[in-house]
Amino acid sequence: MKTTYREAMRAALREALQRDDRVFLMGEDVGAYGGCFAVSLGLLEEFGPERIRDTPLSETGFVGAGIGAALGGMRPIVEIMTVNFSLLALDQIMNNAATLSHMSGGQFSVPVVIRMTTGAGRQLAAQHSHSLEGWYAHIPGLRILTPSTLADARGMLWTALADPDPVLIFEHGSLYNAAGELDENAGAVDIDTAAVRRPGGDVSLITYGGTLPTVLDAAAQLMEEGIDAEVLDLRTLRPLDDAAILATVAKTHRAVVIDEGWRSGSISAEISARITEAAFFDLDAPVGRVCSAEVPLPYARHLEQAALPSVARVIAAAREAVGTRG
Amino acid sequence: MNAERAEHARGLLHQMLRVRRFEEKCVELYSAAKIRGFMHVYIGEEAVAAGVLATLEPEDAVVATYREHGHALLRGVPAGAILAEMYGFEQGCCRGRGGSMHLFDAATRFFGGNAIVAGGLPLAIGLALADKMAGRSRVTACFFGEGAVAEGAFHESLNLAALWRLPVLFCCENNLYAMGTALARSESQTDIALKAAAYEIPAWPVDGMDVLAVEEAARRAGAAVRGGAGPHFLELRTYRFRAHSMYDPERYREKAEVAQWLERDPIDLLRATLEAAGDLPEPTWAEVQASVDAEVQAAVAFAEAGTLEPVEELTRHVYTDRDDTDRDDTERNRPKRMPT
Numbered sequence: 001m002k003t004t005y006r007e008a009m010r011a012a013l014r015e016a017l018q019r020d021d022r023v024f025l026m027g028e029d030v031g032a033y034g035g036c037f038a039v040s041l042g043l044l045e046e047f048g049p050e051r052i053r054d055t056p057l058s059e060t061g062f063v064g065a066g067i068g069a070a071l072g073g074m075r076p077i078v079e080i081m082t083v084n085f086s087l088l089a090l091d092q093i094m095n096n097a098a099t100l101s102h103m104s105g106g107q108f109s110v111p112v113v114i115r116m117t118t119g120a121g122r123q124l125a126a127q128h129s130h131s132l133e134g135w136y137a138h139i140p141g142l143r144i145l146t147p148s149t150l151a152d153a154r155g156m157l158w159t160a161l162a163d164p165d166p167v168l169i170f171e172h173g174s175l176y177n178a179a180g181e182l183d184e185n186a187g188a189v190d191i192d193t194a195a196v197r198r199p200g201g202d203v204s205l206i207t208y209g210g211t212l213p214t215v216l217d218a219a220a221q222l223m224e225e226g227i228d229a230e231v232l233d234l235r236t237l238r239p240l241d242d243a244a245i246l247a248t249v250a251k252t253h254r255a256v257v258i259d260e261g262w263r264s265g266s267i268s269a270e271i272s273a274r275i276t277e278a279a280f281f282d283l284d285a286p287v288g289r290v291c292s293a294e295v296p297l298p299y300a301r302h303l304e305q306a307a308l309p310s311v312a313r314v315i316a317a318a319r320e321a322v323g324t325r326g
Numbered sequence: 327m328n329a330e331r332a333e334h335a336r337g338l339l340h341q342m343l344r345v346r347r348f349e350e351k352c353v354e355l356y357s358a359a360k361i362r363g364f365m366h367v368y369i370g371e372e373a374v375a376a377g378v379l380a381t382l383e384p385e386d387a388v389v390a391t392y393r394e395h396g397h398a399l400l401r402g403v404p405a406g407a408i409l410a411e412m413y414g415f416e417q418g419c420c421r422g423r424g425g426s427m428h429l430f431d432a433a434t435r436f437f438g439g440n441a442i443v444a445g446g447l448p449l450a451i452g453l454a455l456a457d458k459m460a461g462r463s464r465v466t467a468c469f470f471g472e473g474a475v476a477e478g479a480f481h482e483s484l485n486l487a488a489l490w491r492l493p494v495l496f497c498c499e500n501n502l503y504a505m506g507t508a509l510a511r512s513e514s515q516t517d518i519a520l521k522a523a524a525y526e527i528p529a530w531p532v533d534g535m536d537v538l539a540v541e542e543a544a545r546r547a548g549a550a551v552r553g554g555a556g557p558h559f560l561e562l563r564t565y566r567f568r569a570h571s572m573y574d575p576e577r578y579r580e581k582a583e584v585a586q587w588l589e590r591d592p593i594d595l596l597r598a599t600l601e602a603a604g605d606l607p608e609p610t611w612a613e614v615q616a617s618v619d620a621e622v623q624a625a626v627a628f629a630e631a632g633t634l635e636p637v638e639e640l641t642r643h644v645y646t647d648r649d650d651t652d653r654d655d656t657e658r659n660r661p662k663r664m665p666t
Contacts, residue, residue: 024459050459056489061448061482068452071437072387074459076452091479095442096449104430105421106643108437140644164646 001184006176008153008186009039013077015187016161017047020075023161024051026062027079036081037117037176063089063114067097067166070112075161080116083132083170097166098141109164113157118146119172119210119260120308126296129304131260133170133209134267137237143167144237145191146209148175150182152235155189163191172210172260191236194244200230203321204248206271207258208234211309215258218314227322237267242274249279254321256288258309263291288317332605335596338380338537339606340614342372342593345396347618348405351626352395352412352426356572360629361412364441365426366393370567373592374499375400377540378467378560381548385435387457387466389450391499392427392441397469402434405621406628415632422635423643443504444470444477447496451483454492454557465551469497472561473504475518484525484557491556495548496522498559499534501566506578522559534564535590538599565590 003011016023025040031054034041044052055062059080066078080086086093093114100108120129137144143165147153153171160167197212198219207215212233219229232248234240249255255275259268272287293307327335349367356365368375371393379400382388390397398408403419411418412426419431420439428439437453440446450468457464474480475498487494498518502509509516522529528550532543540562547558565587569576600606 056482056485058482058486060479061451061486064445064448064479064483065452065455065486068437068449068454069456069459070452071449072453072456072460074452074456091442091445092448095445096440100430100438101646102643103420103424103428104432104438104643105419105423106647107420107430107432109646143645 001182002179003150003182004176005150005153005178006037006039008150008182009157009171010041010043012154012157013040013043014046016077016158017043017051020161022073022075023077024053024074025077025079026053026055026066028055028057028081030054030079035079037173039176040079059085059088060092064092064096066112066114067092067110070110071100071108076112077157077161078112078114080114082128083116083118084127084130086114086116086132093136093142093166093168094139098139101165102141110166111161111164113160113167113169115169115171117173118170119174120292120297120304121174121210123299123301123304125299129297131292133168133237134259134261136168137267137270139238141165142238143191145169146235146237147171148209148212148233148235150178150180151186152189154182154186156191158188159191167191170209174210178213192241194232194234194236194241196230196244196248197233198229198231200228201252202228203254203256203318204230204232204252205256205258205314205318206232206234206245206248208237209260211258211260214309214311215314218311218318221311222315222318227318229318240271240274242278245271245274246279249275250282253282253284255283256290256314256317256321258290258314260292260309262294263289264294266291285321288321290314290317327600327603327605332600332603335538335600336606336610336614338376338541339593339596339600340618341376341380341400342537342596343614343618344405344621345372345375345399346593347622348399348625349395351622352409353568353572355412355626361426362414363425363427364392364571364573365412366571367568368393368396368566370587370591371499371501371534371564372396373537373540374497374534374562374564375469377537378469378495378497378544380541381544382465382467385462386464387435387437387450387453388469389437389446389453389466390439390469391443391446391471392439393471394429394439394469395426398429398431398436398439401431401436403429403431403436405625409625409629410632413629413632414634415629416635417628417632444474444479446470447474447479447483450494451486451492454487454494455490458490458492463552465493465495465548467495467497469499471504472498472500472502472509472518473507473512474498475521476504476512484522484527484559487557488525488527491554493551493554494557495544495551496527496557496559497544498561499564500561501564503566503570503579505570506574508578518561519559527557527559529559529561531561531563534562535592535595537592537596567591
């Protein structure tokens, strides 16, 4: 059937609310407004204000309440409008959600799901556009998901809710309108493994989330010049699927990591380091990286676009990797 | 006092003395380097926890701060498990992962032990929200200091609790100092109950050195909360007799002020009341003390006999043991006593 990323997310929310009485959705404007990106449009009418719960602008309060409700036996889905706003709740995510299991000696689990929009490309400037999922992936105790396809938008939520630990889902804002075909019976998917989105033998393009379409475009163009790129979608940033990363590197011997986050101290740095640590002798070229420019993302379209990973930059990095003699 | 009332008051005296003697021992053990890290004792404030916790039911929830030895003990966490935790031993209530500031106990629904000032308030909101949504008639008692009222989390939490009429009993332990900063030096409005009232939450100040007054106020407020009247707020006016932590030279307050408050020691006050009424004969008082001393002694023996968790277990519990998830997941977070 024809659907969009937004509709797939909504179908996932609806299924979760139908299947489990303990599930509820809470966040700013998720109800009467229909969700700031219209993901939850119509759910208030279907499930009522108790389970589609509009909150005040209190990120610390309602994210913490989601954590507390999870401790109290519920399965809350907390929506934060954008990743930048999640910083107002970072204390609760870091100091409570991520620590309670270990700090209590395993007595408590925190089965909360926190969803938020991430990423740039919509001229929203420096307080609505960043990609901080790599930061969150730094934190032990959390699980970090970055659905990039319709199937993952549809299927990751249920698996996340079944997970006993806190799961953060980062939805790239540029993906909500992505349209395509989705199986009528599409449902829960695994949240443990990376996926090869395009097989190839010459170079591994490793990415996730909102940059996947960019990387797939780049791979198609590279094929025209005879470079057969493999595209690996990480899907989950914590824990990383090391086996899949090493498998693609073992196959192509060349890797470029594409990450919309900043380059310094980033998830791309982590992936590069892991490749170097575990597959150094498989490599025929240095690991390349395509990341966002190290600036607060600007409003003007030409500047914003210049800051982000682009098809041209991915192609250039892939050519460089392939051009390097092993 | 009638006999029943006197018996009850003696019970509260016993509870306060348990905390006092336990923590005096903790200070001693800290000096002996058996306990490390940050440790904050509650000495002087015992009437607050003793009074409030006496009114709770087993299914209720408790959220506390980093000055929570007393709350844990009075909630029913065994003294030995608390002390072993401070020793860093696996027989501790959190296997030695939390230490003094992070005591947790699923069996008694004791949710910490939170060392971020005001960090526990949003959790209490969520616990109460879960109870309300599930139709359970429970109370979440949330303790925090007056320093927490300067934090945004305090205001966000009070607003949410009132807006959603959640069953939270807010217990502000106003000991006048946020570490070394006096209330009047940090708040434009020092009447804390007024802040709660601004959120339409019934709130009143209570003499936090009078355990009977604390208990009466908590019982009244708790009954309203349990009955569905929404959150209630107690400002419990108390005083910390000892330093903020073991590293505090106490430059910020006068010795005369401390001495003045020492005259209102909650244990001495109740003892004097009982004695004046002839309700605490010397042999009874001796029995109370002996029982407490024996409990503390047994706790020390338990902790001293503790063992270190194998280092191989270091990363265990960062994520929930997958074996646990094989069970019906409604079982998760249900009371389960740690082996002690």
